[in-house]
Amino acid sequence: MAFGGAGFALSYPLAEALVANLDRCLETYPFYFVSDQILSACIADLGVPLTSEKGFHQIDLVHDISGFLSAHPQAPLISLHHLDIATPIFPTMDRHKSVRHLMTAAKIDQSRLLQQTACYHKQKNWAFSIAWGYSAYIYETLIPRSILRRPFETFTPWSLKRRPPDYMFNTRLVTNNSCETPHIFFFRSVTRHSNNNNNSNTNIDEIVMTYVRYKPRQLPPCSSNHSADYISKIRVYSPATKLNFVENRGECCDVLNVDGKNTAEVRIRACKKTEITIV
Template sequence: MFNTSSEEVRWYVFGYDNTMFVPENLARTLSKYDHTSWYYIGANSEIYHQNSKFGHDMAFGGGGFALSSSLANVLAKNFDSCIERYPHLYGGDSRIHACVLELGVGLTHEPGFHQQFDVKGNALGILTSHSTRPLVSLHHEAHIDPIFPNSTTFTAFRHLFSAVEVDPLRIFQLAVCYDRWYSWTISVSWGYTVQIEGRHLYLRDVLKTQETWKPSGGLASVYTFNTREVHPDPCQRPVTFFMENVSSSPGDGTIKSVYKQAYENCTYDPISSPRKLEEIRVFSTRLDPDIRQLKAPRRQCCDILPTSSTGGKVMEIGIRECKEDEFIYIHP
């Protein structure tokens, strides 16, 4: 199972052949933990039914999981005899879970491993509501629609990773700000989308996952996170802008990401509707949290910036660290 002969190995990471990892985020996530202690780190499925069937306290192999070297060394000594006790369990992740439990170790839940994707169709809602923890893995990419319009699954993820290469720890990180003039709610899922609601929503409602997908394989539509319904009429949904490109300035380190509107055939008010916008430009710096921030992450803030563009077709947004006592709320 393991080659535990090397003293330089700190972690053993498991995933399926269709598990996609973000290596830097994986390394930074595991850096929070002491590898000389016994750790079993991962996350379960988004689907309550799957967790009830396989275990709410089990790290699903599709999303990937990690064992500290100290735990793996002990587990490897008696692993063959242990798994012989569990021929009835499905999958290597279930058997490893059972053997880890026999050693008295429980799951350390790490939301960055959460993208099990036991869903089908449009996964935009899940991706745009990613937690404040770094994205570690993605799974079942072929089970969902391409995450960018007019793309194949392969080209869509290659496009996503063009943003990951520039700022891996910021990918999918959500920043929310409010436009006082138009009463818009703006959600930046960095490196993926900007969504604009033509009304103000409280932050706790914005953070609920938009139910854009369908359950996979007839699984019950009961989830392990808060959801909100999407309007059946696409013209009544938030206006979505997809990432076009990301670039970094070698001088001051400013990162610019550009998002273009995914047009729907909708009628709208050319004065007050966010549909009048064609492009969103987002400015940020490379996210580089220290250990303290990794252990207790805080969502960043954003501001609507004055734009030099004429015609009112472009919006510019700046993402920054929130001030110590700053609240993200609807300003009167």
């Protein structure tokens, strides 16, 4: 059903039909105690099916929801409910400051907020997973994008009394395996600047985001020569244009530099027509 906490959208004709029949619906369902349950039943009785919109989030999850937010569905973020139950989404801030911090990214580009992209640095055998405006992960092995889109189960179910499955999506378990556990970075700051294009003598607006390491991973390297422990900051460049969801395709990215003193650089861009992100 559509949850009132996450929110739902009604067309004008459906709202009109509900108003005309709401009293009858209330009489039919006196045993329902909450409004979203009643409305779901009434809408079903009107013959209208529910269309799922992936950007509405009831988030009946408890504790650390960073794993979920770092692998957000490929859809515009519309709502986040029950953040009062979850731990602060940025671990160095309280709940109120965490939400305000996320909104600083949204004010720059709401269309890309939490949108995930992945790219690879094959010389070092690293995979990058970027959740725009929220987090960035570095894995010390080339994990396919199809796996990276599954959220880490950092959270717990709303009720531990229920039997599995607890979620309507696949998850990955958190482990101490060095090749499966990422280095975790969180969004710190964002700026907008113009980058000169020498070929056309024009300035191209870009958004520059900085993500900083949350804490040391405290695991041995996945391979002896390619540890990412020295990276303390990730700088992510993205277009200043809004993300177009019409084609229903995510963006691609390129790893620009990992050889600096402590900073990796990644650029997000539109995928080429037949490009596939595969390792």
